[in-house]
Amino acid sequence: MESLTNRKKVVSDKPMTFMEKLYIPAILKGMMVTLKHMLKRRKTVKYPEETRTFAPIYRGMHVLKRDEQGRENCTACGLCAVACPAEAITMTSAERTKDQMHLYREEKYAVTYEINMLRCIFCGLCEEACPKEAVFLTDRLVPTQFERDEFIYGKDKLVESVDNRIDITKRQFTGKRTKI
Amino acid sequence: METFYWIDKLVLVLLLFVISLGIAAYQTYFERKLAAWIQDRVGPDRAGPFGILQPIADGVKMFMKEDFAPSNADRWLFILGPGIAMFTSLITSAIIPWGPNLLLFGRQISLQVAEINIGILFAFGIISIGVYGIMIGGWASNNKYSLFGAIRASSQMISYELAMGISAITVIMISGSLDLRAIVESQHAMNWNIWYQPVAFIVFFICALAETNRAPFDLPECENELIGGYHTEYSSMKLGLFLFSEYVAMFVSSAIMAILFFGGYNFPGMDALTNSPNLLALIGVAVFFVKIFLLIFVFMWIRWTIPRFRFDQLMHLGWKVLIPIALVNMLVTGFVVAFYHNWF
Numbered sequence A: 001m002e003s004l005t006n007r008k009k010v011v012s013d014k015p016m017t018f019m020e021k022l023y024i025p026a027i028l029k030g031m032m033v034t035l036k037h038m039l040k041r042r043k044t045v046k047y048p049e050e051t052r053t054f055a056p057i058y059r060g061m062h063v064l065k066r067d068e069q070g071r072e073n074c075t076a077c078g079l080c081a082v083a084c085p086a087e088a089i090t091m092t093s094a095e096r097t098k099d100q101m102h103l104y105r106e107e108k109y110a111v112t113y114e115i116n117m118l119r120c121i122f123c124g125l126c127e128e129a130c131p132k133e134a135v136f137l138t139d140r141l142v143p144t145q146f147e148r149d150e151f152i153y154g155k156d157k158l159v160e161s162v163d164n165r166i167d168i169t170k171r172q173f174t175g176k177r178t179k180i
Numbered sequence B: 001m002e003t004f005y006w007i008d009k010l011v012l013v014l015l016l017f018v019i020s021l022g023i024a025a026y027q028t029y030f031e032r033k034l035a036a037w038i039q040d041r042v043g044p045d046r047a048g049p050f051g052i053l054q055p056i057a058d059g060v061k062m063f064m065k066e067d068f069a070p071s072n073a074d075r076w077l078f079i080l081g082p083g084i085a086m087f088t089s090l091i092t093s094a095i096i097p098w099g100p101n102l103l104l105f106g107r108q109i110s111l112q113v114a115e116i117n118i119g120i121l122f123a124f125g126i127i128s129i130g131v132y133g134i135m136i137g138g139w140a141s142n143n144k145y146s147l148f149g150a151i152r153a154s155s156q157m158i159s160y161e162l163a164m165g166i167s168a169i170t171v172i173m174i175s176g177s178l179d180l181r182a183i184v185e186s187q188h189a190m191n192w193n194i195w196y197q198p199v200a201f202i203v204f205f206i207c208a209l210a211e212t213n214r215a216p217f218d219l220p221e222c223e224n225e226l227i228g229g230y231h232t233e234y235s236s237m238k239l240g241l242f243l244f245s246e247y248v249a250m251f252v253s254s255a256i257m258a259i260l261f262f263g264g265y266n267f268p269g270m271d272a273l274t275n276s277p278n279l280l281a282l283i284g285v286a287v288f289f290v291k292i293f294l295l296i297f298v299f300m301w302i303r304w305t306i307p308r309f310r311f312d313q314l315m316h317l318g319w320k321v322l323i324p325i326a327l328v329n330m331l332v333t334g335f336v337v338a339f340y341h342n343w344f
Helices: A018-022 A024-039 A079-083 A125-129 B002-038 B054-064 B075-095 B119-140 B144-175 B180-185 B198-211 B236-261 B277-303 B311-340
Strands: A062-064 A089-095 A108-116 A135-137 B102-104 B107-109
Touching: A018 A024, A024 B002, A024 B277, A079 A089, A079 A125, A125 A135, B002 B054, B002 B075, B002 B107, B002 B236, B002 B277, B054 B236, B075 B119, B075 B236, B102 B277, B119 B144, B119 B180, B119 B236, B144 B180, B144 B198, B144 B236, B144 B311, B180 B236, B198 B236, B198 B311, B236 B277
Parallel strands: none
Antiparallel strands: A062 A135, A089 A108, B102 B107
């Protein structure tokens, strides 16, 4: 058969020559290989002390964005939940009252918004489905927990705080959407 | 004078005990580091800076483990096994001349615990007893894996001791003495035996690998076929003694190789220091330890490079390759020595 990779080698069971039977040249060759590896630079990243830099389009833990005036963008339309292939997102909605004008941007808002981080596959389809630029994936990691319940993230963990905004500009220009 | 003699010896014995155990402990650390480097890893680095406290952590772990003995094991032999292994590894260091004599308090202090004139014979005798530790430990465990390990160990040691002894004989013929001190003195400065006996050195080195149960000859304790071999049933510090004795044996056999083939504490340019014997002795000891460490490094380097032999290959190499080579080498050396001394 025609070789696809040019890496094919013909093997034979010819008797070993005297030099091969001595094994010593082969052993020395092997020891040179290990010596080379000994002197190589280590590529290990010692995790808790050092961290690797993330790719600009890394998809990590979600954030629910607020607008410039600190109002939540999410209008609880449910498109993210529909788009989610892992069915990780649930929410309940309510109508905004007059005195909540400064809290929510649209007339409808999410009372609860939960993402099960164990179900989530971090595909980014929720972000793509969102018409209000409310949900984004960030370069933050989901920390480990001991209980499964602790992985169901509610609004307390997902919504960004007014003073401490999460930067999502890297995710806004990934080519599939233009800024509204 | 007698009391001073005993004090000197006692101090030297204690010092040797501490040094060989300390070196053995740090060999375990260095072995793990070297293995890591060869495999492109970092190795132990959590305990202390660069992980240098790792041997202490390992030792504490060993002591904390449950000391378990199987119910059908022969209790006394089970305890005796690791004891013999450790004892035989340590006792050989008594006959090794660690350096030239020191001049302290107006006395000559010899850096050799027991100055016996058949040192090399003593060393071989003790090395042969070393197999009893493994054999007794493997037998007393009452476990088929341990027994297999013990059988392999004994057959391997018997086969490789022959070639080892024959290649050591060539060195004895050249230096004309069984005394380790005399063998070292005969290799003054750079007049080392390795230049005359490279073949004997290679045979001796391979046999030393086999005698200390190091890879590629670690069949008595291979993890994957024998689940640890002779120390399958051992736990806690009894296991620790077995593992430790291997490292002490490696240290001592490196020392013996350095004496027989690399001139012990001799180093080029030592004649310039004859007026200051203490400095000479200190540099000599340092040089000797550097030689030992280099040999230990080669031991470890080989371990992490070459895969384990099959048992029939091991026997083939021992009986059909090494012994004939050593014999021919001995005959040739004998003729050359005889011609040199005009015995014909």
